[in-house]
Amino acid sequence: MDISKFLLSTFLFNSFSEKEIDLLINSISIKKVNKGVQIFSEGQEASAFFIVISGKVKIYKLSPDGKEHTLHIHGKGETVAEAAIFDSMDYPASCMAIENSVLVRIPRENIFSLIRKYPELAFKMMSGYSRRLRQFVLKMEELSLKDIKSRLADYLLENSVEKNGTLICNLVYSKKEIASLLGTIPETLSRALAFLKQKNLISEENNRIIIKDPEKLKLFSE
Amino acid sequence: MDISKFLLSTFLFNSFSEKEIDLLINSISIKKVNKGVQIFSEGQEASAFFIVISGKVKIYKLSPDGKEHTLHIHGKGETVAEAAIFDSMDYPASCMAIENSVLVRIPRENIFSLIRKYPELAFKMMSGYSRRLRQFVLKMEELSLKDIKSRLADYLLENSVEKNGTLICNLVYSKKEIASLLGTIPETLSRALAFLKQKNLISEENNRIIIKDPEKLKLFSE
């Protein structure tokens, strides 16, 4: 794996020159984690942020009684916990690999000096922040106003791609993870899927949801 | 309207010093728009972003067949279109005032050159984002992992002040509004309050909640 090349392909560093990337490489490290391994925990001091090279990690919250709610899943090229390090505080949620993954670890001191040197970097980071902020607002609205069926309908429609005339949603995460992302549990997700199948709006075959009736499904998400 | 004061109250600029706010003020303008007036259109080059001082604006898209779809409504204190600015893109959607409104207009070039000159400003803005995101994470946790009774307990404890030895929470909003803040409806809030009273943890007199047993109440919020 060529790290320079990878970094040049990321949103954050794609305008860097080869030389600048070389400098950057001196201040980062590579972290390999197996599925299920904790990368950081809520409350820990936020000492670094990460970029996913390969695999997937989830950001999640645990309630006192052990219930888990996934806030985000981050895949290749995405940054993780970059917001936490500016508050000079703790990670507000925990992070765990849900696949065997490789990450770039960027310590916070380094990003400070980097930004001083390349203020453009700040613009990129801020653009990422504002996007994430909007995601949160949408997610909160969904959580508090919509029921599971419409949240699922939303998810399916938003994550589907057109393939010779049909909308298909690849289930890139396990249903367990999807349930947690939607703020529910696997049993309930399973029932919601069964409901939509029974209404003939979707069908499922080898880890793909085929959206048979996008119009009616859209009605469901209100 | 004192603009400096307003800017200091926004999450983006609240860690700016007086001097920095002055710098900022030189690079912005105030825009008053009447209800129904277009502020920017989808596809235009994104030349500025906005913060709502008063009123409300909607972000919307027009579908090919002319139907309008509102993506979001922004009210006081909220930022509009800043992702497009930081990304140097075109506006991805249109914006129109749905009430008579007053906005701060921040041109891209101005904020860019300001940050290039004073990279510290970027840090302060980013820490603003960071805090805001953190708030959202906390709120999401509350909504999805805690029940009404603990959300109410949280609210009471966080909004109470000590007054000669007793914790008192002034109900500055109507119960209707508080219910909505807590993500529920007045009936349910009323029952939750009744429950806490019956447990002898709180009592109420002329729009004040007296917290009789902060320790036990804290246990409730877990």
Added chain:
DNA sequence: CGTTGCGTTGATCTCTATCAAAAAAGGTGG
């Protein structure tokens, strides 16, 4: 006084979490 809006209380119903267990889907090693 009647009206209007807020807050409380009661009865009911719906959604979703929980618990339990079966079924399906992956590995793994022989």
Added chain:
DNA sequence: CCACCTTTTTTGATAGAGATCAACGCAACG
């Protein structure tokens, strides 16, 4: 390829939290 074990997914039955609907007390106000 098969038997075995683990993990994921599905299905069923039940219980609980909170929304909904309806009614009533109460204060503010014309």
